[in-house]
Amino acid sequence: MVNAIKGVFVSCDIPMTQFIVNMNNSMPPSQKFIIHVLDSTHLFVQPHVEQMIRSAISDFRDQNSYEKPTS
Amino acid sequence: MKHSHVLLLLFVQVIVLLPLLCLSDDFVNSRATYYGSPDCKANPQFGRDINNGEVSGVSWRLWNNGTGCGACYQVRCKIPPHCSEEGVYVVATDSGEGDGTDFILSPKAYGRMARPGTENQLYSFGVVNVEYQRIPCRYAGYNLVYKIHEKSYNPHYLAILVLYVGGVNDILAVEVWQEDCKEWRRMRRVFGAVHDLQNPPRGTLTLRTGPVSKGIQLVKMPQVKIIAKNFMDMVASLPAIKLDKLYNNVFICEAILRSLPPLAKKYVLQMLYIDVPVPATMMEEWVLADGASKHRVAIDRLIQLRIFSEISDRKRGTSYSLNPTFQNNLQKHIISGGVLPREPMNSDNAIKLPSLQELETYALKQWECFLLQLINSGQGEKLTGISSSMMRIFQRGLLSQRDKDGPRLTESGFQFLLMDTNAQLWYIIREYILNAEERDVDPADLISFLLELSFHVTGQAYNLNTLTEVQNNTLKDLADLGLVKLQQGRKDSWFIPTKLATNLSVSLADSSARKEGFVVMETNFRMYAYSTSKLQCEILRLFARIEYQLPNLIACAITKESLYNAFDNGITSDQIITFLQQNSHPRCADRVPSIPENVTDQIRLWETDLQRIEMTQAHFYDEFPSKDVFEAACDFAREWRGLLWEDSKRMRLVVKSEVHNQMREFLHTQSK
Numbered sequence: 001m002v003n004a005i006k007g008v009f010v011s012c013d014i015p016m017t018q019f020i021v022n023m024n025n026s027m028p029p030s031q032k033f034i035i036h037v038l039d040s041t042h043l044f045v046q047p048h049v050e051q052m053i054r055s056a057i058s059d060f061r062d063q064n065s066y067e068k069p070t071s
Numbered sequence: 072m073k074h075s076h077v078l079l080l081l082f083v084q085v086i087v088l089l090p091l092l093c094l095s096d097d098f099v100n101s102r103a104t105y106y107g108s109p110d111c112k113a114n115p116q117f118g119r120d121i122n123n124g125e126v127s128g129v130s131w132r133l134w135n136n137g138t139g140c141g142a143c144y145q146v147r148c149k150i151p152p153h154c155s156e157e158g159v160y161v162v163a164t165d166s167g168e169g170d171g172t173d174f175i176l177s178p179k180a181y182g183r184m185a186r187p188g189t190e191n192q193l194y195s196f197g198v199v200n201v202e203y204q205r206i207p208c209r210y211a212g213y214n215l216v217y218k219i220h221e222k223s224y225n226p227h228y229l230a231i232l233v234l235y236v237g238g239v240n241d242i243l244a245v246e247v248w249q250e251d252c253k254e255w256r257r258m259r260r261v262f263g264a265v266h267d268l269q270n271p272p273r274g275t276l277t278l279r280t281g282p283v284s285k286g287i288q289l290v291k292m293p294q295v296k297i298i299a300k301n302f303m304d305m306v307a308s309l310p311a312i313k314l315d316k317l318y319n320n321v322f323i324c325e326a327i328l329r330s331l332p333p334l335a336k337k338y339v340l341q342m343l344y345i346d347v348p349v350p351a352t353m354m355e356e357w358v359l360a361d362g363a364s365k366h367r368v369a370i371d372r373l374i375q376l377r378i379f380s381e382i383s384d385r386k387r388g389t390s391y392s393l394n395p396t397f398q399n400n401l402q403k404h405i406i407s408g409g410v411l412p413r414e415p416m417n418s419d420n421a422i423k424l425p426s427l428q429e430l431e432t433y434a435l436k437q438w439e440c441f442l443l444q445l446i447n448s449g450q451g452e453k454l455t456g457i458s459s460s461m462m463r464i465f466q467r468g469l470l471s472q473r474d475k476d477g478p479r480l481t482e483s484g485f486q487f488l489l490m491d492t493n494a495q496l497w498y499i500i501r502e503y504i505l506n507a508e509e510r511d512v513d514p515a516d517l518i519s520f521l522l523e524l525s526f527h528v529t530g531q532a533y534n535l536n537t538l539t540e541v542q543n544n545t546l547k548d549l550a551d552l553g554l555v556k557l558q559q560g561r562k563d564s565w566f567i568p569t570k571l572a573t574n575l576s577v578s579l580a581d582s583s584a585r586k587e588g589f590v591v592m593e594t595n596f597r598m599y600a601y602s603t604s605k606l607q608c609e610i611l612r613l614f615a616r617i618e619y620q621l622p623n624l625i626a627c628a629i630t631k632e633s634l635y636n637a638f639d640n641g642i643t644s645d646q647i648i649t650f651l652q653q654n655s656h657p658r659c660a661d662r663v664p665s666i667p668e669n670v671t672d673q674i675r676l677w678e679t680d681l682q683r684i685e686m687t688q689a690h691f692y693d694e695f696p697s698k699d700v701f702e703a704a705c706d707f708a709r710e711w712r713g714l715l716w717e718d719s720k721r722m723r724l725v726v727k728s729e730v731h732n733q734m735r736e737f738l739h740t741q742s743k
Contacts, residue, residue, distance in 0.1 A: 004731070009687045035691065
């Protein structure tokens with residue numbers, strides 16, 4: 001019988017996929033959120049982590065910016 | 072193995088794509104040149120058969136990796152003595168990048184932009200400034216036409232060329248139905264509009280283009296706003312009864328006549344004294360074969376405005392006749408000349424008329440005051456006399472009420488600020504008219520008054536006692552917006568229309584109201600704005616970091632943080648770049664490109680950086696009992712536009728959550 005799982009389908013570029021997979025691996029086993037890695041640009045994750053992924057990506061983006069020291 | 076059997080047994084299904092009626096894009100500025108030499112205009116290199124040789128190569132931006140092939144544009148040049156108002160309608164058939172040009176026209180198309188007789192001067196320029204807009208393609212009777220490419224004589228290869236795409240749709244991909252595997256196979260896009268396939272299926276071929284699975288939108292359509300983009304479109308969108316009532320006013324008839332495309336004007340004038348309906352075929356004979364597309368555009372516009380009524384007869388086919396009210400009024404107008412209900416007042420009796428310059432500064436000041444109050448409604452004193460209820464109506468789409476911080480600009484509010492003055496004025500007037508009914512004013516009356524106003528002479532005084540009560544009230548509101556100036560004498564009071572009022576019914580060719588630009592953009596991302604206006608400072612603050620402000624200069628810098636701020640507020644990179652281009656200082660505007668490319672590229676890159684990841688609520692299916700059930704489920708999901716991802720080898724499927732319930736029922740019926 002066909003099995004159905006509810007979740008969130010993530011579509012992004014390859015570096016972002018790796019970033020999310022890495023984030024998943026660094027989590028303790030009870031909090032891992034990737035259900036399936038579909039291919040190099042698509043993932044299927046648990047439903048509640050959408051916001052967490054977005055904030056993690058924007059933190060990553062902020063770390064990449066250079067702020068001139070004011071002193 | 073006959074290599075022609077693929078071609079013989081070909082059965083191509085032509086999919087009907089709905090053409091869109093109106094676009095929101097205004098004309099975009101650019102440059103255009105031509106290939107070949109003017110002497111060869113009888114034999115262009117390619118595109119000889121398409122659109123009568125009026126074709127163009129387009130820049131990579133419009134070409135969009137091939138999907139822009141086949142798009143239709145109206146291109147017109149901007150040198151008044153040499154350029155025709157209408158320009159030329161071209162189809163994009165190739166990609167090519169000139170020096171800052173978006174279009175490399177065929178010599179024939181390039182010559183079409185010129186006024187008849189002045190083509191040689193236009194050719195001698197080599198490259199000209201133009202403005203263009205995308206328009207729906209119209210090919211008589213067809214929505215979509217394919218051609219089988221000659222190379223398909225090989226039985227193991229099939230290539231098709233998409234020739235005509237009606238409307239404003241871009242074909243992004245074509246798929247072929249494989250009967251044996253029961254699936255759609257995507258064809259490879261070779262170049263432009265050519266798609267090919269190795270080992271095409273035997274027998275009948277079914278092709279399709281359209282929104283398909285995998286979350287990729289196959290038919291990409293530009294954003295369409297149903298809002299009218301100028302006065303004439305609003306008039307056209309009124310219901311039939313109101314429109315007929317409007318035509319009772321002679322000035323409206325004249326204003327609408329002025330706003331028609333040139334061919335439509337000619338038709339109206341030719342039909343003016345003809346009382347019987349004219350068959351459509353006879354009208355088509357009035358134009359040469361090259362003008363067929365312009366003819367269609369003109370007829371559509373006339374029908375939309377209800378100036379032409381179409382009568383379809385089985386025997387004699389369609390014929391057109393002029394709207395009788397319109398016809399009568401125009402005939403009277405031609406004979407007696409347009410007489411305004413009021414005369415300008417004589418300048419000898421104690422009236423001090425302001426000079427045109429003073430009037431213009433007054434109008435600008437009022438308009439800026441109004442805009443500042445619009446966006447800063449929480450703070451500051453009330454600068455204009457517009458009632459707060461009116462202000463709230465204007466602010467409705469632009470500001471959102473937040474309890475804690477006070478009202479904040481919405482996304483459309485930011486976009487509004489970046490538009491040019493005519494567009495802003497039009498937005499405000501449109502809101503004003505649309506609200507007329509709530510204030511017990513008939514919108515048709517308001518429209519006719521505003522159109523009458525546009526026929527007055529700028530700078531002349533007109534007595535207030537010639538107006539009705541309703542018009543008087545409207546005039547007070549218009550004075551606060553800067554459209555008229557009210558003055559009081561000892562006995563009488565009068566109003567003086569400003570340039571803003573007379574520009575209300577601006578027609579196609581009138582682009583004289585271009586303001587002077589004031590922004591100089593440098594390659595090191597610094598921006599210098601030569602302006603003293605507070606409003607312009609506020610606008611720049613939206614997306615740039617203001618470094619310091621001198622008496623006549625604002626120095627700012629575009630940084631990643633300031634742009635992220637703007638993107639958070641809903642402004643897009645295209646809007647910012649268009650704003651900078653439209654407002655660039657005359658010294659920079661002549662340079663091509665007016666904004667350095669590294670700046671525009673970087674702004675776009677920063678925007679795409681924010682959009683790297685896409686998430687959709689979905690369901691994941693696996694453990695299908697058999698391949699057939701899997702294929703059936705795939706097709707079902709595709710039909711419901713819910714298929715996001717599939718893996719045929721391991722039989723796994725991801726479908727959007729909205730479709731999940733239907734999917735579940737479908738699978739239950741399958742398993743029985």
